[in-house]
Amino acid sequence: MKNSVIVVGAGGAGLVAALNAHKSGAKVIVITKEYPTRSQTSMAQGGINAALSNIEEDSIELHVQNTLKSAHGLANIDAVNFLCQSAPEAVMWLDSIGVPFSRTKENKIAQRKLGGAYAARACYAQDYTGLKILHTLYDRCLAEGIEILNERYLLEFITCFDKDKPFVSGVSVLNKRDGEVEIYEAQSVVVATGGYSRVFHNYSTNSVASSGDGIASAFRAGARVSDMEFIQFHPTALKNSSILISESARGAGGYLVNSMGDRFTNELAPRDEVARAINDEILKGNDVFLDIRHLGEEFIKNELPQEAKLAKLYENIDPVYDLIPIKPAAHYTMGGIEVDENSSTCIDGLYAVGECANHKVHGANRLGGNSLLELIVFGKQAGESAAKYAKNFDKTTDMSGQKNIADEQIREIKEHKNKINFYAKQRELGELFYKYVGIKRDKLSLQNVLNEVIKIKKDLQKMGVSDKTKEYNTNLIEFLEFKNMLELCELILISALSRQESRGAHFRVDAPNINEKFEAHTVVSKERVVSYEN
Known part of the structure; x- marks a missing residue:
């Protein structure tokens, strides 16, 4: 279908992107592995930052200063300025579409002070802010007639090539209800699949669905990732x-x-x-x-x-x-898919937004109240950018054989010899990450955990699924999530080993000070090459 945009993920970022792509004239389909109201956005309780005129002692400039200070030198100033300057308009838009913000006696939007802020800046709805924003966005999508396909698990982003440069042409997903592989073609795709802090297993505030599927799939497709070592506790x-x-x-x-x-x-x-x-x-x-x-x-x-x-x-x-x-x-992963000032990845037509993306506004440590703001501001940008790209799309795509490729991958997994229980390995890995890749780290411990991750990856052929059925095979989905998390674990570790300093959420006891040499973003390519870029 011409002028079509697929949004993968139905949390706040995905729904905002969908609404804005739809408003820009694109045919939009939202694909999500659960249901929109179960997304991680519903867990954001504290508020959404905006320097409104309600608080005399606050300003956009102070919001920028707080964000940059919290980022410990790793935020892009232009991106932060854009985020903070867009904040009042973003909150007013949410208010206009019906988000039930708490109110002051003067009927202004109520605001509270969060950590790292100079003033009471976080606009809130009791302590259900993310939930109420999410439900309102979902209602708007339904009212606009945007198609939402629930219970589809992302397998891969499908790419083609134009003069040796990759461009996205669609996605392959597994329908959880009937176990069938489905292929969806589109001129552009927005990744809005959330973060990866569930690699810490039971030591995470996040939903079990926060397994980083979109980041892992984008990385396999050729997108770059950055700042993967920065995980906020x-x-x-x-x-x-x-x-x-x-x-x-x-x-x-x-x-x-x-x-x-x-x-x-x-x-x-x-x-x-x-x-x-x-x-x-x-x-x-x-x-x-x-x-x-x-x-x-x-x-x-x-x-x-x-x-x-x-x-x-x-x-x-x-x-x-x-x-x-x-x-x-x-709690929150600052790193993710590398994007530019238009929310675009290095793969033409593939955009990313929300916790799965790195817009370089959080740096080494996210300021509380900025995550909900990010998904509104950059969700709008990603949706508009994806719609514009889709409208001007003029490339030739070939989707033949994609279903057979995905079917074969699923068949091979089901034929694995189930000699090692991957659930046990997942628990062990969560323990190791919390103890050695958590709040405090050191080179030897990081290397030991990396060695264990590599060993588990080599043993994947000995791990499999005991459930061979097709309908609602949660055993299979959880194995696929485990594979994605293993991929991300390796990226986290090679990034953390490379950054030989302490900065924000990355604290190395063997290198406890900030080192100006590392005042740049850790970027990892598909070839596992680590570089530092501003």
Whole structure:
């Protein structure tokens, strides 16, 4: 079909891209492996940053300064300026389409202060901000008649060549419902598949679906990735489940205390600093707690209802009266698919947006409240860029044989000798990553984990699926996710080994200081060549 755009992923970034591609005149299909309302965007609780006129002491310039400071020298100034200058318009657009933001007594959009911010800048909807944005975007897509194909698992991005330069021509997916491979042709594709922090397995705040499928598939297709070593640990995940407790709880005045009841850090410092401070307390043998009791029952009920519910459900405590036991957990991945100022990858017609992409606005450490903003601002850009490219598309494509290729790959996996349980390997890898590729790292440990990853990759032929059926074969899907995560684990490790310094979320105990030599982005090509580029 002429002038068609495929969006892979139906979280906030994908739905914004779909709406804007549709508005630009393209025929849009959204493909998602679950359902839009289950996407990771729904877990973003704290708010979306924008320097509105509500707060006199705030400005776009201060928003830029906070973002650059948090990025530790690795953000692109032009991209950050674009992000922050676009923020007020982005929030006003969300307000205009029906996002139910909390309000002040003057009926202005309510804002709260998050870590690393000079002012109360995060526009919020109680502590359900991402969820309410997501549901509103989904409603808009349905109202516009945008086609959404649920329960399709991404296999590969299909590319063709024009004078030896690759361009995207479609995608292959596995229909989870009937187990059949499906091929979709399009003139341009937007990748909006989310991040990869689930490589930490049970030590992540993210959904089990955050397996980095889009990044791995784009990398195999020839896209470059960058800054894969930068993984943000959220300071306050529930101790026993890694369920996120929003930064809004600290923004409202919550304290961090140790076993002795002592406050030991600035609760509103950037996330990398707070996470390391909590980790140090735990290594000393102390438990760490979030204390919001002093905020009062009425405030907690009205402003932090989700946090109270999660604490009761997963820790069996009532935060109105009890301390909340917490630990840091992998939360957000700053690295991803390398994109330019138009959200385009190095493959013609392939665009990326959201957590799977690297727009170079987060650098070494994302500022809280900027992730929701990024998906609105760059989602609009990606959708418009993809639609423009599709409209002007004039290349010849050949999709013949693509279904046979994908069918054969699935058949081979089902024939693997199931001698090694990949679920056990996945758990082991999560443990290794949390201990040695987490908040603190060193060369020897990183190399040892890389050796283990390489060994597991070599043993993949000995791992397989016990379920050979076609319909709703979750065993097969989870194996495919595991393969993608292994690919990303290797990229994370070679990037972390290459960066011999400490910067933001990447802390090397054997190189504890910033080194100006590494004030550039770590870029990895398909050939596993690591380079540093500004």
